Structure formats: structure tokens, C-alpha cells
Amino acid sequence: MFIEKKNLILNGKKYNYKASFTLSTLLDYLGFNTSLIVVDYNGAILPKEFWPQTILKTNDSVEILTIAGGG
Numbered sequence: 011m012f013i014e015k016k017n018l019i020l021n022g023k024k025y026n027y028k029a030s031f032t033l034s035t036l037l038d039y040l041g042f043n044t045s046l047i048v049v050d051y052n053g054a055i056l057p058k059e060f061w062p063q064t065i066l067k068t069n070d071s072v073e074i075l076t077i078a079g080g081g
Contacts, residue, residue: 033049
């Protein structure tokens with residue numbers, strides 16, 4: 011059985027993966043505090059309510075942006 015490798019651009023770097031997974035799964039795996047980040051998915055900010063149902067596909071681009079406070 012042949013398993014196709016997929017590509018993901020994550021914060022500007024290319025990664026290969028085999029199994030499909032959701033954006034939420036990726037963020038959990040990477041250990042992000044999801045209340046302190048914004049996700050740019052393929053060039054647009056993706057609302058948090060869509061993260062669990064967004065299945066990453068080959069050549070998707072994900073930018074994880076942290077929220078910084080200031081004063």
C-alpha cells in the first residue's frame with residue numbers, strides 16, 4: 011500500500027506528513043495556548059470555531075501568530 015506524502019507550509023517552513031489531521035490537532039501537538047494565537051490559513055485569518063473541522067491538505071499554508079500585549 012502506497013501512502014502519499016503531503017506537504018504543509020508552517021510559519022514559512024515546508025514540512026512533510028502522511029496522515030490527515032485537523033488544524034486543532036496540529037496546534038495541540040505543537041503545544042500552543044490557543045487562547046493567545048491567531049491562525050492565518052492560506053492567506054486569511056481563520057476563525058477559531060473552524061479549527062476543529064479544518065482538515066489540512068497538501069500545500070496548505072499555516073501561519074501561527076501570537077498575540078502580544080502592549081501599553
